[in-house]
Amino acid sequence: MRPPDPRTVRSRAAALTSARxxxxxxxxxxxxxxAVAARSGISRATLYRLWPEPPDLIQATLTWHIVLxxxxxxxxxxxxxxxxxxxxxxxxxxxxAEQGMRVIIERAGVDPRFAEVKESxxxxxxxxVREILTGAVARAELPAELDIDLALDQLHGPLFFxxxxxxxxFDLDYVHDVVEDFLHRHRTEPTRPQGST
Amino acid sequence: MRPPDPRTVRSRAAALTSARxxxxxxxxxxxxxxAVAARSGISRATLYRLWPEPPDLIQATLTWHIVLxxxxxxxxxxxxxxxxxxxxxxxxxxxxAEQGMRVIIERAGVDPRFAEVKESxxxxxxxxVREILTGAVARAELPAELDIDLALDQLHGPLFFxxxxxxxxFDLDYVHDVVEDFLHRHRTEPTRPQGST
Numbered sequence: 001m002r003p004p005d006p007r008t009v010r011s012r013a014a015a016l017t018s019a020r021x022x023x024x025x026x027x028x029x030x031x032x033x034x035a036v037a038a039r040s041g042i043s044r045a046t047l048y049r050l051w052p053e054p055p056d057l058i059q060a061t062l063t064w065h066i067v068l069x070x071x072x073x074x075x076x077x078x079x080x081x082x083x084x085x086x087x088x089x090x091x092x093x094x095x096x097a098e099q100g101m102r103v104i105i106e107r108a109g110v111d112p113r114f115a116e117v118k119e120s121x122x123x124x125x126x127x128x129v130r131e132i133l134t135g136a137v138a139r140a141e142l143p144a145e146l147d148i149d150l151a152l153d154q155l156h157g158p159l160f161f162x163x164x165x166x167x168x169x170f171d172l173d174y175v176h177d178v179v180e181d182f183l184h185r186h187r188t189e190p191t192r193p194q195g196s197t
Numbered sequence: 198m199r200p201p202d203p204r205t206v207r208s209r210a211a212a213l214t215s216a217r218x219x220x221x222x223x224x225x226x227x228x229x230x231x232a233v234a235a236r237s238g239i240s241r242a243t244l245y246r247l248w249p250e251p252p253d254l255i256q257a258t259l260t261w262h263i264v265l266x267x268x269x270x271x272x273x274x275x276x277x278x279x280x281x282x283x284x285x286x287x288x289x290x291x292x293x294a295e296q297g298m299r300v301i302i303e304r305a306g307v308d309p310r311f312a313e314v315k316e317s318x319x320x321x322x323x324x325x326v327r328e329i330l331t332g333a334v335a336r337a338e339l340p341a342e343l344d345i346d347l348a349l350d351q352l353h354g355p356l357f358f359x360x361x362x363x364x365x366x367f368d369l370d371y372v373h374d375v376v377e378d379f380l381h382r383h384r385t386e387p388t389r390p391q392g393s394t
Contacts, residue, residue: 027307099306105361106303109296110224115364122363150355150374153363157354158347164302165357166319166350167312177347185382 014040015047019057020096028103031057055107058100059117062091063124071128077136077187081179082172084128085155089175092163102164126152143188155182211237212244216254217293225300228254252304255297256314259288260321268325274333274384278376279369281325282352286372289360299361323349340385352379 018040022030031054037044051057071087073080091097104121107114133151136142142151158178162168215237219227228251234241248254268284270277288294301318304311330348333339339348355375359365 025307027303102303102306106224106299108364109299110222118362118364147374149359149363150371150378153355153358154351154375154378156362157356157358158350159354160362161350161354161357162346165315165353166346167305167315174347177344178351181347181351181382185378 011042011046012050015042015050016057016060018042020061023058023061023099023103024095027099028054028058028107031103053113055111055113055117058103058114059121061096062100062104062121073128073132073135075135075139077132077141078179078183080132081129081155081182082175084132085159085175085179086172087128088125088156088159089170089172092159093169098163105164126156129155141188142186146186151182151186155179208237208239208243209247212239212247213254213257215239217258220255220258220296220300221292224296225251225255225304228300250310252308252310252314255300255311256318258293259297259301259318270325270329270332272332272336274329274338275376275380277329278326278352278379279372281329282356282372282376283369284325285322285353285356286367286369289356290366295360302361323353326352338385339383343383348379348383352376 015036018036019031022035022039033044033047036042036047036057051060071083092101104114104118108118109115129152130148133142133146133148137144137146137148155178159170159175162170162174212233215233216228219232219236230241230244233239233244233254248257268280289298301311301315305315306312326349327345330339330343330345334341334343334345352375356367356372359367359371
């Protein structure tokens with residue numbers, strides 16, 4: 001693969017910045033190729049080539065955040081969960097990502113193209129926590145019978161509910177509390193090394 | 198207050214039915230007074246009188262569900278939580294209510310009128326569980342230091358996340374699991390009546 005043309009990279013960055021501003025100010029209704037072109041100075045033709053439809057633009061915005069949020073697990077269950085959910089917390093408090101998620105939640109209910117984008121983002125957005133949980137089960141720090149899908153909901157659900165439904169902001173203490181309650185409920189008793197058993 | 202004119206009740210029901218259908222089929226974009234008038238046969242003048250703006254229509258749809266969901270707590274913590282969250286589950290699986298919530302989550306981010314509707318629905322929608330938790334704290338079945346707002350997120354959050362973000366349906370077993378994990382983590386040890394202490 002050739003390195004991308006620097007002009008394309010600049011156009012792409014300028015267009016995404018304008019798209020994110022429009023999304024925050026006006027929601028999906030304001031996110032048209034015409035409005036992005038007018039604000040960014042990038043031609044409509046270029047915009048249609050980069051992101052044929054509005055879902056592509058929203059996906060581009062959120063993917064950027066999710067990629068930032070990925071860090072390889074260290075093997076310390078508590079620390080890894082806090083790192084992953086702190087990244088989710090940051091995304092939920094970044095205006096364009098937050099509004100992008102709101103738009104996707106609405107549109108995925110009625111528009112198959114958005115439902116696909118939603119599916120892909122949900123998959124990549126929960127992969128980190130899924131890997132952390134699977135690893136902890138393999139190390140017997142979480143029980144083998146743990147319902148991983150339910151655990152994902154119990155870890156992500158409170159954050160999404162508080163930000164997108166209750167519409168409140170929250171700090172890292174909140175993330176700690178959610179992780180602590182989860183571990184208190186599910187973590188197996190640590191097996192201490194003993195002499196003979 | 199005079200009893201409502203039966204014609205008004207019929208118009209209102211017909212219009213709400215059409216509004217709910219449009220919401221499910223097309224999301225907010227399809228929910229215009231013109232489209233509701235065309236489908237229901239109710240005049241636009243009547244529609245504007247009943248619900249001046251689209252947020253009013255969506256609020257009317259969801260309020261109906263939330264009112265249905267309210268039952269006075271019996272005092273049995275587990276049973277009351279399961280009853281309340283089963284109603285939330287039913288609402289999340291009723292197409293018009295589900296899409297109404299999706300629309301509100303999106304619009305509340307950018308439109309103050311929808312933010313008000315969201316606030317009012319969030320308040321009435323979480324009141325039942327709040328009362329159940331407050332009662333259980335008063336009876337010392339839950340600890341006095343319980344963070345009630347966090348508990349609300351831990352009980353509602355997984356349901357909303359699974360339905361609106363993961364986009365999966367779930368049954369009553371799921372509600373039982375969420376309640377069971379919550380009680381396992383937070384419920385105080387039952388004080389058994391004893392002879393002398």
